[in-house]
Amino acid sequence: MARAFTPKVVTANALLEGDAVWLTEDNRWTRHIHEAELITDEAHGDLRLLEAQARVDEIAGAYLADAKSGENGPEPTHFRETFRTRGPSNYHHGKQAG
Amino acid sequence: MYKYNDFDEAFIRSRTAQFRGQVARRIDGSLTEDEFKPLRLMNGLYLQLHAYMLRVAIPYGTLNSGQMRQLALIADKWDKGYGHFTTRQNIQYNWPKLPDVPDILDALADVEMHAIQTSGNTIRNVTADHFAGAAADEIEDPRPYAELLRQWSTDHPEFQFLPRKFKFAVSGASEDRAVVRAHDIGLQLVRNDAGEVGFQVIVGGGLGRTPMVGKVIKDFLPKEDLLPYCEAIVSVYNLLGRRDNKYKARIKITVHENGLEKIQELVEDRFTSIRATFSGHDQELLKEIKAAFAPPAYVEKSTDGYEAARRANPAFRSWSDTNLTDHQADGYTIVSISIKKHGATPGDATSDQMRVMADLAEQYGHDELRISHEQNVILPHVHKSDLPAIYAALRAADLATANIGLVSDIIACPGMDYCALATARSIPIAQDIATRFDELKIEHDIGQLKIKISGCINACGHHHVGHIGILGLDRAGVENYQITLGGDGTQTTTIGTRAGPGFSAEEIVPAIERLVTGYLDLRETADETFLQAYRRLGMEPFKAILYPSEDKANAA
Numbered sequence: 001m002a003r004a005f006t007p008k009v010v011t012a013n014a015l016l017e018g019d020a021v022w023l024t025e026d027n028r029w030t031r032h033i034h035e036a037e038l039i040t041d042e043a044h045g046d047l048r049l050l051e052a053q054a055r056v057d058e059i060a061g062a063y064l065a066d067a068k069s070g071e072n073g074p075e076p077t078h079f080r081e082t083f084r085t086r087g088p089s090n091y092h093h094g095k096q097a098g
Numbered sequence: 099m100y101k102y103n104d105f106d107e108a109f110i111r112s113r114t115a116q117f118r119g120q121v122a123r124r125i126d127g128s129l130t131e132d133e134f135k136p137l138r139l140m141n142g143l144y145l146q147l148h149a150y151m152l153r154v155a156i157p158y159g160t161l162n163s164g165q166m167r168q169l170a171l172i173a174d175k176w177d178k179g180y181g182h183f184t185t186r187q188n189i190q191y192n193w194p195k196l197p198d199v200p201d202i203l204d205a206l207a208d209v210e211m212h213a214i215q216t217s218g219n220t221i222r223n224v225t226a227d228h229f230a231g232a233a234a235d236e237i238e239d240p241r242p243y244a245e246l247l248r249q250w251s252t253d254h255p256e257f258q259f260l261p262r263k264f265k266f267a268v269s270g271a272s273e274d275r276a277v278v279r280a281h282d283i284g285l286q287l288v289r290n291d292a293g294e295v296g297f298q299v300i301v302g303g304g305l306g307r308t309p310m311v312g313k314v315i316k317d318f319l320p321k322e323d324l325l326p327y328c329e330a331i332v333s334v335y336n337l338l339g340r341r342d343n344k345y346k347a348r349i350k351i352t353v354h355e356n357g358l359e360k361i362q363e364l365v366e367d368r369f370t371s372i373r374a375t376f377s378g379h380d381q382e383l384l385k386e387i388k389a390a391f392a393p394p395a396y397v398e399k400s401t402d403g404y405e406a407a408r409r410a411n412p413a414f415r416s417w418s419d420t421n422l423t424d425h426q427a428d429g430y431t432i433v434s435i436s437i438k439k440h441g442a443t444p445g446d447a448t449s450d451q452m453r454v455m456a457d458l459a460e461q462y463g464h465d466e467l468r469i470s471h472e473q474n475v476i477l478p479h480v481h482k483s484d485l486p487a488i489y490a491a492l493r494a495a496d497l498a499t500a501n502i503g504l505v506s507d508i509i510a511c512p513g514m515d516y517c518a519l520a521t522a523r524s525i526p527i528a529q530d531i532a533t534r535f536d537e538l539k540i541e542h543d544i545g546q547l548k549i550k551i552s553g554c555i556n557a558c559g560h561h562h563v564g565h566i567g568i569l570g571l572d573r574a575g576v577e578n579y580q581i582t583l584g585g586d587g588t589q590t591t592t593i594g595t596r597a598g599p600g601f602s603a604e605e606i607v608p609a610i611e612r613l614v615t616g617y618l619d620l621r622e623t624a625d626e627t628f629l630q631a632y633r634r635l636g637m638e639p640f641k642a643i644l645y646p647s648e649d650k651a652n653a654a
Contacts, residue, residue: 057127
């Protein structure tokens, strides 16, 4: 039996700065995962990823990352994706620095 | 030091100009990421978790004060005011923006530096003993040969698309400080029975997911045969190395699968034909290179001030006991500047610290600096009478930590705080271990102990050759740390043995503390190092310390 589809967000790195971005329902790239589109349908996810990958002059390395629904919107489920939402742990750099 | 000639200068400038065009075409969308990626990697530019990362080569770890100041300037102008020194004697910037990278490369070219071949399946930065040209136990300075290899391998048309990356390390001393047995090709300068100096050539070493200790392919290679012989090895590998599976593509697997004898035969055969094409131009070049690496003009002066300062200042005495190494010239010493302050990120120096180290090199160190694979900075030629002044300046810059070779002198890769390949974080583990042992105030009592941490199986943190190795993994979505024991990266290179099940991020620091304090009870004398005790006793007593509850379960 195929594994059940778990909710996803489309994420990538911004082309110029390289920082993590997520795709919103209205086709913006946001720096905040909470604003991302939470995808619950596999076919829709594949389609959204294709659309994201076509935006070559905005982002690099788009992929689908596991996420779950939280109080303020989508939240990461894996620690790697959590780190991408805030930055490194040794300095107050990256997203956590605002 | 080697100075760029017109050819070097023109080559670097043209590559930078090419890359400027490539970046512009990427930004305007005419190049996709798939098209751009191999181009940026050829210029050392990675895309990591939070930003781009630029890896700049520091050839054989040698640089002068002007270059160090330029690295500081780049950190201030285009990054976040610091740089990270790596286990390959490179420096990495963690926050460059794509449009700025061509300007950074121009700034590097201004001081004869670049980021070419710091990534990709090519011959990477040739590393060397960080005490080269200074160490008392040296047969010959290995850097002229490293520079010859650098010139030969840079943009070598045959070796731009090897099956996988290819790393050289060169040492000229009896003690191996360059981990030559864990490189694709390791070159060790040796003296034969007739008293001649040549190379022992070691092939097929490497860490990563299949760690292997290199094998001696040639016991004694005459120095003049260095390039044709290395070219023969890389050329055999280029054809024979596997391209079907990235994880089986390094030369260590080629040697392992084909056997050393077969590789030896193929290399000898190829060497015979290649050697005939070398007309001696390389030896002419080597002569010029050697002149550039002539020893500095040492001075003779009294060391009384140094001895007096040692008697007067216990902190200075402790630092000089720990951070100095014997120099080949009378009255001189080698200073290791620890970039491992307790609780700080191993290998990270701020731009201010870089400038302080540059100033010290210029004022007291014959204008030379080295980066060690252990992520520290070296002043290789210092007169002992200047040590009190150097120590004072280092203290003021927060660079006077007296911990070289001790438990807090930890190698750690960037791990999942930065690296896109990492499976767990390394830096916080290193910070916590160093902080804990500083609180316990026992690291000088513990003595020589090398802890090395990698945040994934690729082993940039050299965990396999740590006396204590720590490997961070992702176990079912949680960071988990495996411990290996008994590794050694010197002339007696040994791959460490896995102790048992891994530990969580919360458990790993207490486990290391248990292990190290347990060793203090196990050692025969205060002089028996952790590694010596492990070799004498084997895994079992250390395992019992690491997994006490299992012991009880077995007894029940």
